Structure formats: structure tokens, C-alpha cells
Amino acid sequence: MTVRVGVVVFPGSNCDADAMHALALEGAEPVALWHESPELLGVAGVILPGGFSYGDYLRAGALARFSPVMRSVADFAAAGGLVLGICNGFQVLAEAGLVPGALVRNRSLRFVCREVTLVPERLDSPFTIAVGERRPLRMPVAHGEGCYVADDATLDAIERDGRVLFRYSRPDGTPAIGPDDAANPNGSLRGIAGVANAGGNVAGLMPHPERATEGILGSDDGRAIVASLVRSAAARAGGAARVVGSTGAGPTQRATGATA
């Protein structure tokens, strides 16, 4: 039974098709979720893809947060549903308060598109279980506002609670903690590239795993992350009881969840 994973399409999303392609490579059934509709169509996980939702005007992610679909995504997340925000999707999640911190302009003040290395901080999260071992992963970043910031108390807390999922690193896997480290592409505090919410079921990630899923694209290290999401979603969907019952979970979702 293939697991259905939703990809939200905001006006201005531009990695939606790429995310769907990556999901299909991992054997999931990608489902487009239109921003105007609150229906999550029975998906077992949601990706908020990269791009420039609503032009990224005002602040990246600020306007997307208020779209009808995001209300459902918030409910879905509150009920334990798996949500992965990639790049602009991370910005949307941060704006919506679904993950801690904020993403501000890169320290260079320039958009940066380059291949980076990141290391997973933990291997047991729903977004990393398929990574296998703590190894450096290569994949591209492409953003203008990807500098992760939060106050010290928040940073200490998320580190303590194991909610830092990924950090930028040197090619050999040494974390690039300093904001001015050459391996830290945007000046993120403590080299943070990806974080999770308290429940561990919602994650934001600045680099693009969906752009590193085939050798011909230069790296397929991103597959492990996409595969982790798909596997985790399938596991949850497999337990048919784990159907989200909150307001955002429409009847469609309930029905599909039950048959999955």
C-alpha cells in the first residue's frame, strides 16, 4: 500500500514538483495540496516545499502562514502528523510558530546557492531514521533568508531537548558552529540547518534534500531524508488508529487513513 504524502502548493511555490518527484522516487504517492483548500486529502505526511510563497514579500513565509491550508496543517501537526518544511517551507513553519526560531537574511545579504554538507544530530527522528549512521550529507542550499536565529534560551533548550536535527558542517562532518564559518552558508546561529518542534513530528530544514535524490544531479544524499519521512509516514498510516481527529482533518483524510 503506497503511502500518500501531501505537498502544499502555495502561489509562488517552485519546488513543489521537485518534492513530488522525490517522493515518487521513494515509492510514496505525492498529493498536491492547494493553498486555498483546507482539505488534506487523507495524507499521512505533509511537505511544505521550497519556493517563494506569495513572493516572499514582507518576510519569507509570512503571508503563506495565513492561507487556509496552513490552518489544517497546524491542526494536523498538533495531532501528531508529520510535517517537513524545506527551505521556504521551513520559513513558513517558523512564521507559523510550528517550529522554534526565525529565519532572517543571510549574513552576506546575498542569495546563496551552493552545495553544503550537513550532519544529522540524531538518527531516531521521523526525518532521519533512514540515514543509518551519523555521516555528512551533501545537498544544495538556495535561499536569501536562511540565517537561523533564536534567543539563547531557546537555542539552549532545543539543543538540550535534541531538537536540532541538522547542522551545517565541513566536508569531513565537523559541525560549522560559528556564524562566520565558511561552511555555514548563511550565518545561522550554532550552525543550525534543521530543527524540530517539541513533539518531534514537525521539522524545518533549510537545505534541499529533494534536489539531491539522483546521482546525475550531483548527490543522492537527500534520499535518506525523504525516505525517512516516507517510512515514518507509512508506519503511522499503517496504524489505522492513528488518524487525526482534530478539526482540520477532514472526512476524506479519515476515510483514507482508515484504509491505509
Place this chain on the structure above:
Amino acid sequence: MTAARDPEPLHRRLGVSDDELDAIVDRLGRAPNDLELAMFSVMWSEHCSYKSSRPLLRTLPVGGGDVLAGPGENAGIVRIGDGLAVAFKIESHNHPSAVEPYQGAATGVGGILRDIFTMGARPIAVLDALRFGDPSDERTRHLVRGVVGGVGGYGNCVGVPTIGGELVFDPSYAGNPLVNVMAIGIMPEDRLTLAAAPGPGNLAVLFGSTTGRDGIGGASVLASATFTDDDPSKRPSVQVGDPFAEKLLIEASLELVERRLVAGLQDLGAAGITCAVSETADRAGTGIAVDLDAIPRREWGMLPFEVMISESQERMLAIVEPRLLGDVVEVCERWGAPAAVIGRVTADGHVTVVTGGIAADGSPADGAAVLARIPASALTSDAIVHARRAEPPARRRAAPAPGPAAEPDGDLPERGMDPGAVLLALVGGPNGASRRWVWEQYDRHVQTSTVADATGGAAVLRIRGTRRGLVATTDCAEGVSGLDPYLGAAMSVAEATRNVSVTGARPLGVTNCLNYGDPTRPEAFWQLREGVRGLGDACRALGLPVTGGNVSLYNESPRGAILPTPEIGVVGLLEDVERRAAPAFRRDGDAVVLLGRAGPGLGGSRYAALAGADPEDGPPTLDLAREAAVQACIREAVATGIVRSAQDVAAGGLATALAECAILGGIGARVEVAVEGAPAVELFGESPSRIVAACDPADLDALRVLAAAHGVPAERLGTVGGDRLVIALVGRGATGAAEERGARVADEVDIAVSDLAHAWEHGLPRALGEDA
């Protein structure tokens, strides 16, 4: 009107000459009113009418078996098999970028993308070819930052990867930078949508952004004539791009095309609605009646001429059968690109502008007033053509003045000095160094099809769902073009196609952007004429169609004219995207081979710019038959798997090509170059039709046999390996003792690859003062 007070008649203030006004009267059979005059003034501008260049462009080779659409359409389209076709086109946005670099470049990207999706193709790549003055000048730096920011700001947001381009600094561009942008799209062949307005009774639907007073430019004299209290200088002549709106426009347009809801589709660019309706009507042999009141505006009090010629961005015109209107509106609204019916297709061959409504048959409604009525052809295909005078400069081959040249870093290697120092200066110089600072600001991977990006050589895209790949590049030999505009244009075609061929891809066609000076100056027009001749001859010799292009004239500033710059864009097809070559050296022990042979002539080269040129030294010659043979040879060598690293020899010569292969591969080489004439010619000369290839020594004989079959010289230079690039210069053995075969004739180049890489990586940010 103020004509009585103002001695300068209105038409001249609109940039319409007296003989042009006569021609307008001739075509109308009467004098134009002010609105009509405004419409003519924009449509008969050089930019829209090609009134100086049209006769020249007719000489170019077009068409051919696989060409589905050629010059004259919004973009050229070539069939590539698997039921697919590729659309591509290059266009300039030089003057807007000189005024407001960020928005000028951004709207340049927006405009060329619309040319692509207007045809029904999904844009899959952008390339930007940029030319600026001295990089140490603060003004230049401001322009570079703005233009690069604008290209990225727009392309990144619309989700089309920017995969390549050029960045060249030359003092001639100081007052007039060049921003040429190329876009590529892909589509199923049968989606081809033409920018025509067939079927009288069909509706003209405008969708996307509203219409404001953007880009009224010189025509604002019309407003000041009416509104004396409204200072026209306050009118924005700069347009602001909205990539977010464009992204929605792309999706809406492609859905309209996919669902076959439109009979014609045309983007709005220069001359706005006037251009869109007159061109679509003229192409279909129909007319269009426009209801001025139906055009959604974003400003109040706009005058009819402002609405008709506004260049507000992110708008499209669709020609729609009335029964499909509901579907069209639904699609547009869903994508957030509101649509409005602004007129009807008629059978009368005229563009008619009406206020007060249009009846179902396209005639003015009861009580409506006709504001303008012009034959569509008079605005477009039958626009005026000027026969300009061409005259070569007094001194045919003005060699660059000897003397102090642009120096990157203080002490300049002189002619004959340590060749290693020269190589470092070239590789680390503003024109030779890595363009990383530029392309890192561009999203090169969105759409996940970028196989090789701008990091070196031509960019490669895979075509999803097939084994094939597309290869794209832009190139121009402006240095040679400045000395000999015919040769420069031909050389540009040779270089651009060679860039594509070294990957193994077969060039499909050529698009071009002709950046020249004021055509009313006989010398500038001569340069243009020679350039077009060179372009045509080269394309014929290489068997390539010119599928489209763009002409940008008046590229002059008080500091003088630019180097004549025929920018060439080429798209090629790889049958198997896994079978391709890249510049980087790959493996210890591989044999380094030179295909082709150096010829004399340092004129126009980077070396000449660096070390000063001998006034007697002209540019190298180009043998187009040899060029074709060399390219065919490397394509076959890559296709058969013999060669996997290949780099063309171009700017900076053989030594630079070797250095780039070493830097990109992170591995050195030891080679010997046989010298016939001056060592500088062998090392740094830029004579064309040469390629550096590396192959397994076991395949060396096969490569030699292949080269012989193509009649191409192939010489083993040495071997890949180590962490240094060593280039020894040895005698060829042709003449006396000093050049005995194998004897060293000059100091060798011997540099650590890491030193080359350091110079290469830091050269550009340092030149721009951005090395933080």
C-alpha cells in the same frame, strides 16, 4: 496643444522624424491624431520595428528540417525528438539596466521568460550575458551588484534555474553596460502556440497585472502637453518587476495552452498593448478592436495613449473563442492572474481603439467613440525601413593602443616575462577568474534537472522522461569583434558552438543578440552589417539555423561606443545525457591531447589586453571548415566514450584552458607544447578551432584515428597527474638548432594547482572589492 508655443512639432518630440511622419500619413491616407502618433512612435522605434537592421537580418540562414518556429516568433523552436521541442531566445535589457540595474535586469529576465511561455513552452533555464566597464570603478560595482541581484532576484523567485552566462569587463562598456538574457523552454511539439489573433469574433483577453504608467518614457511629452502642471520627469520611466506575478502567469498560461483554451497567446513587452494587438492581428491577417475602458488600470486619470503604450510588466494577451471564455477566466483567477476581455478580433485588418464599448461584431457600440484606427500591418510588418549608410573606419584594423593595460594587481607581467606569472594573472584576472561570486547568487538547481551548472563550460540539463540532455551556452568574442566585426561575429558563433560540442552535444540552432552602436553613424552601421554577415556565414558553414534573436542599437555613451558585441546563444542536444564530457581532468595517467593547431595573431586576446599588443598584430584567422571538423570530431569522441574531459581553447588560450581543466579537476598535469613561432602565441593565443581533451592512454590510438578521419590534427601534449601544472615549451624541430625538436625554448610554466585555484577563486571578488 502647445504646438503654437513650442517650435518643435509633436512628432519630433516623440522621436518620429519628418520622413517617418510622411510615411505614416502615406499609410493612413491622412494625418494621424495624437494617440495614433504615439502608437506609431513606439511601434516604429528601433526596438520594435528593426527599421535599421531588418534588411540585414533577412540575409541570415533560417529554417531547416527541425525548426518549428524561427525569427519573427517570440522564440525559436526546434524539434528534438520524443515528441518534444525546445524554445529559446536571447534578448537585451541594456538601457533599462544602465538606469536602474536591479529592476532593469529583473524585468529583462521577466521579458525573455514571457517570450518562452508565450509559445507554450515551460521555461527551464536562464543564462545571462553581462558586460561592464572597469571593475575597480565604484559605479561599475554598483551596476554589477544591481544587475546580478536583479537577475537572481527574478529568476530565483519564478523558479527557473539560471545555469550559465558570461561576465566580461572592458572599458568600452563603462557608460553602457550590456545585460543580455537568454531563456530556454521545453514543450510537447503539439503545444506550439502562436502569437496570432485568428478568427474574427474571438475575444482579446488581457490577463495578469494591471496597467499603469510604467515605461511611457519619451512619449510622456503627450501628457505634459495636456497636463501642464504634471511634471513628466516625475513619471517613472523605470519598471518594477514582480516575479511572483510572473510565476502565476507562467502557470496560468501553460494551463491555458495545455487545455487548448486559447487560439493565440502573446506577451506584452515593449509598446505594451499596442504591440500585442497589432502583431497578433497582423500575423493572422485580422484586425482587433480594443475597448479602452475595459483595460484594468492601477492608476487613475490615465490618458488613452498611456494605456495603449504602457509597458507595465507581467501581462499577457490571449485570443479566446467566446465559448471558452468562462474556462479561461476560471484558470486565470485560480492562479491569481485576473483576466479581462478588452476587445474583439475583427476582419478589417485594423487596430481600432474605442471608448464606450464594442459590439459583438467588433464595431464600436452605440455612442462609442473611435480614438484610433490604424492598419495592423502599418504598425508592424509594413513599418518603415531605413537604408542606413555603412562605412568602414579609416583604419580597417585598429589594433589596440599599446601602452599600459588594465592591471589586476600592481606588477604586470610584460611581454616575454615569466609565462607562469602571466598565466596566474590571466586566471586570476577580472575576466579570467571564476564567476562563483555571480552564479552562487543564482538558483541553479530548481526543477531538479541541472546536471552541470555554470561552474565551468556549457551547462547541461537532463530532459525528464528521456535519456537526452540539453546543453546551453552564450558567448561573444567582443575583443576580436572590435578589430574586425565580421571575424568577431563568426568567431563568436564558432566559440559558442564549440562550447556546446565539447560536451558531446549537437548544436541545434543559434539565437543572437546584436549589441551595436548608433546606426545613423556610418561606422557603427558598418560594424552591424559586417557582424550580421559574419554571423550568417558562420551559421551556414556550421549548418545551423538562426532561430531568432534581438538587436540592440545606440549602445553608446559620451565615453564612446561599445565594442561591437554579437552575443551568441546556442542550445545543443545530447542523445545520452550520461555520455558527456566536462572540462575537469578526471584521472591520473590520462593522456592530454590537443585537437587542432594554434595559428598566429594575438590581437583581441586577453593576453594582448594584459601585456599590451603589438600594433602590427591582428586577430587570429578562422577557418570555418576546420571549425566544423574539430567540433564533429569531439562530438564523436565523446559519443563513443573515448573522451570524458574536454575543454575548448578560447579566452586566455591553451595555457588557460589547461589551467581550468586542472583547477576544476583538482589534479595537475605535465605537458609539453611544441613551439613554432612566439611562445606567447602557443600559450596564450586565442586562435579558434582547438580543443583540449583527456582520455585513457589505451584510447589514444582510437582518438588519433578518429581525428585523422575528420582531418583534424591531434597531438598528445602530456599526462594528467600530480598537484602541479607544468607546461614546458619545446622546439618543434622545424628550423635551426635553437628550435631543435624537444629543446626548451622558454621558461616553463610550473605552478601548484592550489595556487592557480586560489587565484581563480578569489579573482572576481577581489576585482569587485567584495573579498570579505
Place this chain on the structure above:
Amino acid sequence: MSDQPLAAALAFRYAVHVMPKAGILDPQGRAVERSMPHLGATGVRDVRVGRRVELTVEATDEAAARAVVERLAAELLANPLIEAYAIALIGAVGGAVGGAAADRGSGT
């Protein structure tokens, strides 16, 4: 329509200023500061770059209008984690404010 008294004003124009919070890195401000020497400007410091959003709110009175702006500022215009905002009334128009306001620049 414009002959109505101000008390009957139906549209209020506000400016919302959103600035990076103290202690939050402001790379834009730093960049502006760094480019001062190029311009030959000395003695300039503590540059902070934020946003100014102008908007018109239709409401029956200023308090109602301000409540709308207050909410927009808090929820949309500023991200409270990193930004602070301030609201200023910059104009009030009586009655049906024509579209003329659409073209208004920053002036009030």
C-alpha cells in the same frame, strides 16, 4: 463627498514601523554602515534597517481602525521573535476616499 467633517471620517491611514529588535543582528544596517566611507560620510553610526508599511483602514472610528492595524502589525507585519513595531496615524480622510489615494506616495 469630501465635504464631510473629519469626525465622520471613514478611512484612516497608518504607518507601521517594524524594526529589528535590540540585540538582533541587523546585517542590512551593518552593510549600510560599512558603505559610509565610500560615500565620504563620517560620524554615522547605529544604523538599523526596518520596514515602513502604510495602509488605509476603513472603519467607523479611529479606535476601531487602530484595532485592525494593531492586529495586523502583531500578527503579520512584524515577527515578534525578532522585530518590534510602532503604529502612527498619518492621515484621516472623510467619506468615500476616492481611488486617488491609490497613487499616493509616502506623503500624508
Place this chain on the structure above:
Amino acid sequence: MSDQPLAAALAFRYAVHVMPKAGILDPQGRAVERSMPHLGATGVRDVRVGRRVELTVEATDEAAARAVVERLAAELLANPLIEAYAIALIGAVGGAVGGAAADRGSGT
């Protein structure tokens, strides 16, 4: 500090407001405005988004300080082709100008 006379002020703090000019497309303002319904905010229109730059200038008097700001605004902070700017004094250190002016509108 505030008890010193204004004449003795040594540092002046300004806000420079940079807004898209009338007639210039403001994609940001448009996008913000369009998403108002999602926020349940009605009656909001004519949204324009610009920048607010705050900076401190050291000078012997306000006129000298303002001259510096004026130049920066015209040459660096705003692009006069598409943007209009306004300058407001929002404080003086060692002088008497209070922060009360901080929220003053764009003035010009």
C-alpha cells in the same frame, strides 16, 4: 541628558522613510493587501511597503547632521527613480529632542 540645551547636542538620530513612488508598482504592498482576507481583515487597502532606516549622526548642530542624512538618503538609501524618501529627526543625544517624535509620519 535631556536637560542640556539643544544647541549642545552632539548626536542626532534620524529615521529615513523610503517608499515606492506614486505610480511605481509595489508588488509587496499588493501581495500583503491580497492576503488580507486570509487574516479576516476587511476594509484594508492601499498598502505600500517601504523601508525605515534609523541612524545616528554626530555633528555640531542639527543642520549639519541633517545635511549628512539628506545626502545619504538621496544617494544611498533611496533610488530616486522609483522611491521617494522623507527624513524625520527622532532624537538627540546630549540634546533635548525626545523620542516622542519617533513615530512621526513621513512629513513631506
